[in-house]
Amino acid sequence: MKKKLALYTGCLMSTEQYGYELSVRESLPLLDVQLVDIAGFSCCGEPLKSVNQLLTLYLSARNLAIAEKHNLDVFAPCAMCHLALSECKQVLQNNPDMKTRINEMLAAEELTFEGNGEIVHTVDLLHDHIGIEEIAKHVKKPLKGLKFATHYGCHLIRPSEIGRPDDSEHPVKIEAIISVLGAETAKYPEKLDCCGGILQINLDESALTKSGQKLKAVQNQGFDGLVDVCPWCHKMFDARQVKAGETVAAKLNVPVFYLTQLLGLAFGVKKEKLGLDFNISPVDKLEIG
Amino acid sequence: MSITDLTSMGEPQVELKKEINDRLSKLQDEVSDYCYQCAKCTSGCEAHKLLELEPHKIVALLKQGLIDEMVNSDIIWTCMSCFKCRERCPQKIAPVEILFALKNLAVAGGKQVPGKYTSVLQSVLSIGLIQDAQSVTTKDMKTKTRDDLGLPPLSKPDDPAKFQAGLMKIAVEKV
Ligand code: SF4
Numbered sequence: 001m002k003k004k005l006a007l008y009t010g011c012l013m014s015t016e017q018y019g020y021e022l023s024v025r026e027s028l029p030l031l032d033v034q035l036v037d038i039a040g041f042s043c044c045g046e047p048l049k050s051v052n053q054l055l056t057l058y059l060s061a062r063n064l065a066i067a068e069k070h071n072l073d074v075f076a077p078c079a080m081c082h083l084a085l086s087e088c089k090q091v092l093q094n095n096p097d098m099k100t101r102i103n104e105m106l107a108a109e110e111l112t113f114e115g116n117g118e119i120v121h122t123v124d125l126l127h128d129h130i131g132i133e134e135i136a137k138h139v140k141k142p143l144k145g146l147k148f149a150t151h152y153g154c155h156l157i158r159p160s161e162i163g164r165p166d167d168s169e170h171p172v173k174i175e176a177i178i179s180v181l182g183a184e185t186a187k188y189p190e191k192l193d194c195c196g197g198i199l200q201i202n203l204d205e206s207a208l209t210k211s212g213q214k215l216k217a218v219q220n221q222g223f224d225g226l227v228d229v230c231p232w233c234h235k236m237f238d239a240r241q242v243k244a245g246e247t248v249a250a251k252l253n254v255p256v257f258y259l260t261q262l263l264g265l266a267f268g269v270k271k272e273k274l275g276l277d278f279n280i281s282p283v284d285k286l287e288i289g
Numbered sequence: 290m291s292i293t294d295l296t297s298m299g300e301p302q303v304e305l306k307k308e309i310n311d312r313l314s315k316l317q318d319e320v321s322d323y324c325y326q327c328a329k330c331t332s333g334c335e336a337h338k339l340l341e342l343e344p345h346k347i348v349a350l351l352k353q354g355l356i357d358e359m360v361n362s363d364i365i366w367t368c369m370s371c372f373k374c375r376e377r378c379p380q381k382i383a384p385v386e387i388l389f390a391l392k393n394l395a396v397a398g399g400k401q402v403p404g405k406y407t408s409v410l411q412s413v414l415s416i417g418l419i420q421d422a423q424s425v426t427t428k429d430m431k432t433k434t435r436d437d438l439g440l441p442p443l444s445k446p447d448d449p450a451k452f453q454a455g456l457m458k459i460a461v462e463k464v
């Protein structure tokens with residue numbers, strides 16, 4: 001059954017994390033997902049929650065309203081966007097006064113938020129909507145002999161009250177997906193540690209330290225690579241890995257992949273099409289694809 | 290009409306301040322009734338070891354009504370919004386939400402926002418995104434744009450004036 005979704009591209013993926021966008025656009029259609037591009041989206045507002053929460057709410061409602069106008073559910077590949085949009089939907093559904101107020105503001109752009117649409121992220125889309133069995137049918141080049149550490153991202157699994165794609169303390173869906181692609185995973189004590197990404201805005205050294213500490217742990221435990229599902233986390237672990245290593249006095253050498261890049265590789269898609277050229281971390285070390 | 294109301298942090302925003310204060314006093318009531326200072330929030334806090342943030346102390350200070358002290362402190366800007374404190378509090382208190390409210394209040398009160406928050410905000414207010422599309426360099430030093438990669442045009446507000454008109458209502462919104 002074909003699933004048709006509005007691709008909510010957000011800010012970070014669509015302005016620099018092209019490896020995620022390319023691999024999303026390459027691999028998901030192979031699973032019968034039709035991604036629809038819509039013009040006019042804006043930031044989800046999550047990065048500005050510390051500045052003004054009403055602004056966050058407004059921006060998220062605006063994006064959901066645009067998708068509703070096209071009668072489409074929303075696919076947000078970024079964990080931050082997915083949280084902002086999901087929280088907005090929940091807050092406005094439970095607070096009719098706020099909904100009215102936001103809708104009065106949205107009238108400036110002839111938009112209305114109803115709150116009927118669904119919001120999915122890469123992880124629940126793959127695991128819950130498409131399903132492991134279906135994914136298995138498409139695996140052509142199993143990722144044999146590799147062991148990955150997983151990074152879910154704080155925004156993806158918390159706060160559970162809002163409804164998140166996986167469990168807040170024991171998330172397992174990425175592991176299940178990686179396993180059907182033929183690779184291994186293992187638990188590690190730092191699995192739920194934060195990448196520090198949001199601190200890039202005001203305390204960059206600390207952000208780098210957080211990422212550096214996690215990468216160092218992954219490296220020391222003998223994983224072949226790290227897999228993530230959020231452009232903020234990925235930017236920290238991949239593009240900024242060398243700098244992160246410097247802050248924790250470690251020479252880091254950890255290949256970092258988006259889950260959708262591994263998916264594409266296992267489906268037999270060419271490396272170039274999955275944006276692997278943009279991974280700054282040493283992904284070529286693994287000789288896959 | 291300009292977007293300075295939201296960007297010029299020098300001008301205190303009276304209405305907005307009032308609204309955030311209301312939010313905080315609601316949180317204060319909750320905290321006073323339920324927090325028993327078990328410090329579970331702090332034990333898992335991602336900013337605790339590295340930056341000495343102690344969410345249970347934030348909660349205690351709120352209980353005492355020492356809001357100005359916190360608003361004027363840099364410590365509130367060390368939270369990395371991992372939401373572990375909110376997730377794990379046995380009393381369903383959310384220190385992270387208190388911190389968001391305190392930071393919002395600092396901004397509405399005209400305090401200088403730290404780091405790159407001003408430029409991020411300015412970018413969102415003018416083009417709708419935290420930054421415009423970048424050209425990105427591959428490992429073998431080739432520079433590529435979205436267009437080069439065959440990606441569709443960047444989705445962003447197509448009429449910035451209209452987009453800003455909506456945002457302006459947040460700045461001038463009367464409660
Ligand atoms: S975990 Fe909850 S009850 Fe315990 S100190 Fe923190 S806020 Fe208070």
Ligand code: SF4
Nearest residue numbers: 334368369371372374
């Ligand atoms: S959300 Fe902030 S205060 Fe709460 S545990 Fe995470 S870093 Fe600490």
